[in-house]
Amino acid sequence: MIAIGCDHGGFELKNILVKYLEAEGYEYIDVGTYDENSVDYPDIADKLCKKIQNGECEKGILVCGTGIGMNMCANKHKGIRAAQCHDTFSAKMTRQHNNANVLTMGGRVVGSELAKEIVREFLTNSFLGYRHQNRIDKMMNLENMAKIKSTDLTLLLVWDYLWTVMVFHLHLIHFLATKTNSQL
Ligand code: RB5
Numbered sequence: 001m002i003a004i005g006c007d008h009g010g011f012e013l014k015n016i017l018v019k020y021l022e023a024e025g026y027e028y029i030d031v032g033t034y035d036e037n038s039v040d041y042p043d044i045a046d047k048l049c050k051k052i053q054n055g056e057c058e059k060g061i062l063v064c065g066t067g068i069g070m071n072m073c074a075n076k077h078k079g080i081r082a083a084q085c086h087d088t089f090s091a092k093m094t095r096q097h098n099n100a101n102v103l104t105m106g107g108r109v110v111g112s113e114l115a116k117e118i119v120r121e122f123l124t125n126s127f128l129g130y131r132h133q134n135r136i137d138k139m140m141n142l143e144n145m146a147k148i149k150s151t152d153l154t155l156l157l158v159w160d161y162l163w164t165v166m167v168f169h170l171h172l173i174h175f176l177a178t179k180t181n182s183q184l
Contacts, residue, residue, distance in 0.1 A: 003057035005031040005048040006107065007041040010063025013107035013115055017061060020116045029057060045073035049080050052101055060102040061119060067106035074102045078143060086110050091118045095125035097132050
C-alpha cells in the first residue's frame with residue numbers, strides 16, 4: 001500500500017500522480033490535502049508518516065511546492081527515510097542504497113512526466129542490502145542516539161524536581177519538629 005499526500009503547492013502534481021498510481025494498478029491511500037486551499041505541510045507529512053510507522057503503508061510520496069518542507073518534516077519521524085528526488089537516477093539509487101521509504105518532490109519544480117518516471121523508479125527498485133544495510137543501521141543509530149539524549153534530559157529534570165521537593169519536605173518536617181519541641 002502506497003500513501004500519497006500534498007499541500008496546496010503540490011496539489012496539482014499529486015492529482016496527476018494519483019491517476020498514475022491507479023493506471024499502474026497500485027493500491028494507495030490519499031492522505032490529502034483534497035483542494036487548493038492553503039494548508040500546513042507538516043500536518044500532511046505527519047499524517048502520511050504515521051501510516052508508514054504503523055505498518056498500514058509500505059512507502060509514501062509527498063509533494064509540496066519545492067518538496068523541501070515535506071522532506072524536512074518526514075525525516076523528523078522515527079524510521080522514516082525520506083529522499084528528495086527530482087531525477088530518475090536519484091530515485092533508483094535511494095531505493096537501492098538508502099532504502100528510502102518516502103519520496104518527496106516539488107510540484108512547482110518538476111514536470112509531471114518526469115515526476116511519473118521518478119515515481120516509477122522509486123516504486124519498482126528494491127533495497128540491495130549487504131554493505132548498504134550496515135550503513136542504514138548506522139543511520140538509524142544516529143536517530144536512536146538523538147532520542148536517548150532527549151530522554152536522558154527529561155529523566156534528569158524529573159529527578160531534579162523530585163529531589164528539590166524531597167529536600168523541601170525534609171526542611172519542613174525539621175522546622176515543624178523543632179517548633180513542636182520548643183512548645184512542649
Ligand atoms: C507553500 O507555499 C510552500 O511553502 C510549500 O509548498 C513548500 O514548498 C515548502 O517547503
